[in-house]
Amino acid sequence: MTDPQPSSAPTVTRVTSRVLLLGDRIDAQGLERPDTISTVPLAFHAGANGYVALYRFGVAVLVGLSPLEEEEFLRLLDLRVSGKRGVRDDETALLEVSPQFEDRAPPGGPIQLKDLSPERFLVLADALAKSVSMARDEREVSAVFDVIEPFAADLADKGRPPFRRRAMLKLIGQALLVQHRVSGRIAVEEKPDVLWDRPDLERLYARLEDEYELKERAGTLKRKLDVIVETVRAMTDIIDADRATRLEATIVLLIVGELLISLFQIWHGR
Known part of the structure; x- marks a missing residue:
């Protein structure tokens, strides 16, 4: 009689989201791309496995981008920001993604998502x-x-x-x-x-x-x-x-x- 093989636990992927208040307004007109997932706000795939959402009230939400990818994107976006502040507001949130989760936001803990689909990203980006x-x-x-x-x-x-x-x-x-x-x-x-x-x-x-x-x-x-x-x-x-x-x-x-x-x-x- 053979012992049952232990089932492998679902892997948990950790992703960092970064939220930046760049100024009073962001002019996103003309930035539409073939991989756009939303027009209001303008949101699209970016980097290898990340997303970007741009809000007209001056906020950019970046999820799953490397530091180099973030820097390059913000450099391209710089000319489209009006009402810039001397110091940017910058917040980060840690995401944990796994099929075993049920979309939770524990107090003080990482946000747990079942998957990082475009729809879940848009909901997350709106709140952030x-x-x-x-x-x-x-x-x-x-x-x-x-x-x-x-x-x-x-x-x-x-x-x-x-x-x-x-x-x-x-x-x-x-x-x-x-x-x-x-x-x-x-x-x-x-x-x-x-x-x-x-x-x-x-x-x-x-x-x-x-x-x-x-x-x-x-x-x-x-x-x-x-x-x-x-x-x-x-x-x-x-x-x-x-x-x-x-x-x-x-x-x-x-x-x-x-x-x-x-x-x-x-x-x-x-």
Whole structure:
């Protein structure tokens, strides 16, 4: 009687994904290739066994590329990036691919995928791109809060509004830009289009959404933006009211001065 041969366990392939926030926008028009797997976002095969996805809000997701392949691709993409930042936002995520997995995103651990098909890549790339873009917006909103705090403290301490109305309007503009990115271009609450054709990947996207807390972070950002806009508008209203009061006082003084001059001329004439 022969002993049964031990069955070989399925191999686990480890792949690194890299997410880069290159700037405000990426112009991907004209980069379509025969091996394109998606047009919105533009995604295609790259390198020996990798993928690339380009998002119009300035994010590139690279999976399975070697460092040399990444460097060469980013060099070619450089001229198509507008609104570049001094320092790139760069995040990495480790993927484990094996038929034994059930598409999971364990907290703090590598993302486990059944396979690295184009559809699974698009779902993964969507979540990663939204996460790194919101990280930029979270920093910008925190910076706006740091600017507003001294104004509010001065108003509370001295009861005197800041006189820099232009600075207040610039803060409103910054908040509106972030709001536009979160609700418009990034569309955090919208699911990737690939799920229309592959509803079986809904669970994978939901797990990635929970792991990166996309909905919670988007909700927090919107609440902070509402606070910023309301605060700055209140300050500009106070500034405008204070200016109107000073203008009225100036007009009253001019009228009184004109009356005094008229009385003096009448008295001098007599």
